[in-house]
Amino acid sequence: MVVNKPPMGWNSWNTFGTNINEQIIFETVDALVEKGYKDAGYEYVVIDDCWMARERDENGDLTANPEKFPHGMKYVGDYIHSKGMKFGIYSSASPLTCQGYPASYGHEYRDAKKFAEWGVDYLKYDLCHFPGKADYRNAYLTMGMALRASGRDILYALCPIGIGEPEKWSRAVGGHMYRSTVDIFDSFESLKDNAQKQFYKTHYSAPGCFNDIDMLIVGMHGKGLVADVYGLNGCTDEEYRMHFAFWCMFGSPLMIGCDVRNVDDYCRDTLLNRELIAIDQDAEARPLYFDERARFHDDNKIGFMKMLENNKIVLGYFNFSESKAAINVYFEDFGIAAESGFGLELTDVMTGENIGKKFDAYCPTLEAHSFRIFKAEFCKR
Numbered sequence: 001m002v003v004n005k006p007p008m009g010w011n012s013w014n015t016f017g018t019n020i021n022e023q024i025i026f027e028t029v030d031a032l033v034e035k036g037y038k039d040a041g042y043e044y045v046v047i048d049d050c051w052m053a054r055e056r057d058e059n060g061d062l063t064a065n066p067e068k069f070p071h072g073m074k075y076v077g078d079y080i081h082s083k084g085m086k087f088g089i090y091s092s093a094s095p096l097t098c099q100g101y102p103a104s105y106g107h108e109y110r111d112a113k114k115f116a117e118w119g120v121d122y123l124k125y126d127l128c129h130f131p132g133k134a135d136y137r138n139a140y141l142t143m144g145m146a147l148r149a150s151g152r153d154i155l156y157a158l159c160p161i162g163i164g165e166p167e168k169w170s171r172a173v174g175g176h177m178y179r180s181t182v183d184i185f186d187s188f189e190s191l192k193d194n195a196q197k198q199f200y201k202t203h204y205s206a207p208g209c210f211n212d213i214d215m216l217i218v219g220m221h222g223k224g225l226v227a228d229v230y231g232l233n234g235c236t237d238e239e240y241r242m243h244f245a246f247w248c249m250f251g252s253p254l255m256i257g258c259d260v261r262n263v264d265d266y267c268r269d270t271l272l273n274r275e276l277i278a279i280d281q282d283a284e285a286r287p288l289y290f291d292e293r294a295r296f297h298d299d300n301k302i303g304f305m306k307m308l309e310n311n312k313i314v315l316g317y318f319n320f321s322e323s324k325a326a327i328n329v330y331f332e333d334f335g336i337a338a339e340s341g342f343g344l345e346l347t348d349v350m351t352g353e354n355i356g357k358k359f360d361a362y363c364p365t366l367e368a369h370s371f372r373i374f375k376a377e378f379c380k381r
């Protein structure tokens with residue numbers, strides 16, 4: 001199965017955690033279709049941890065939790081498919097899932113076969129509770145093989161939570177995406193941490209297998225699963241938009257984590273922004289470019305360049321710092337030397353505003369926790 005673009009969809013974990021059920025999933029599917037998400041490219045509906053019964057059935061198979069999914073998982077998959085979307089499910093490379101439910105370690109071929117029977121199109125495969133002495137790389141490979149043997153195309157989303165340099169082996173074990181980070185939480189600090197830790201690893205992400213910097217928190221506004229425990233207040237709408245813009249510049253999979261039945265208009269517009277989604281889904285799928293040796297390089301006030309198909313370019317300016325600041329971008333650091341005679345004519349992708357022809361450098365001042373992304377066309381001096 002070839003996956004050429006970062007997968008897009010929705011995942012139950014960030015908002016619902018363990019409190020999932022058939023009704024929530026069905027209402028979410030309906031909202032994804034009716035509110036424009038499906039049309040914008042969101043495709044997979046992924047039911048995360050806690051969908052299964054506490055014990056395997058008498059045959060040794062994973063089976064649906066009878067209270068949450070009384071009609072079984074095939075029924076859920078059929079509903080998702082009937083709405084033109086794809087069915088994602090969750091298990092783990094360990095004996096137990098992160099929440100202590102039975103998982104697939106030692107049962108890979110049996111479980112992959114069952115997933116295929118249920119019509120599963122996507123498997124998120126976690127790593128919590130992995131036995132210390134066991135070989136998790138081999139465990140991921142075993143499920144990769146089991147999926148191939150299952151007779152169905154199932155997108156394999158590894159979730160090794162950044163452990164063991166997954167960028168180096170996920171592609172080889174059959175993965176189509178790999179979680180390179182710890183869990184995201186609904187706060188600016190958390191999204192910043194996930195983003196910055198992966199700046200330097202963007203080049204491992206490419207068609208076939210994408211670096212997944214975790215699900216989106218856009219639109220959660222503190223209503224997520226751990227809000228009670230950690231007292232998270234969420235982010236501002238602008239911070240959520242910056243988060244989405246960075247994920248798109250990075251080319252991460254885009255898995256919505258909020259309650260799409262009730263999201264506010266601003267965040268819905270963010271998640272449906274076609275310009276940003278097009279950057280994420282660009283056919284060339286090139287990594288971000290920046291040079292940490294550049295004169296004024298600063299991870300907190302950083303400019304990126306990304307090449308897109310049809311010889312297009314975008315520049316992304318991100319102020320992750322706590323104060324208003326200039327973002328210093330010198331075009332020679334992006335390969336446009338002064339002697340070339342070329343400058344860049346910039347158009348803000350969020351507002352459509354043409355901000356004119358710039359030569360040698362463009363260093364706008366950005367508010368704290370804000371961003372700008374520009375389409376850039378070559379222009380002559």
Ligand code: GLA
Nearest residue numbers: 013048049098099126161183
């Ligand atoms: C891990 C993963 C999360 C989620 C939970 C479920 O923490 O990283 O994305 O799947 O497990 O328990």
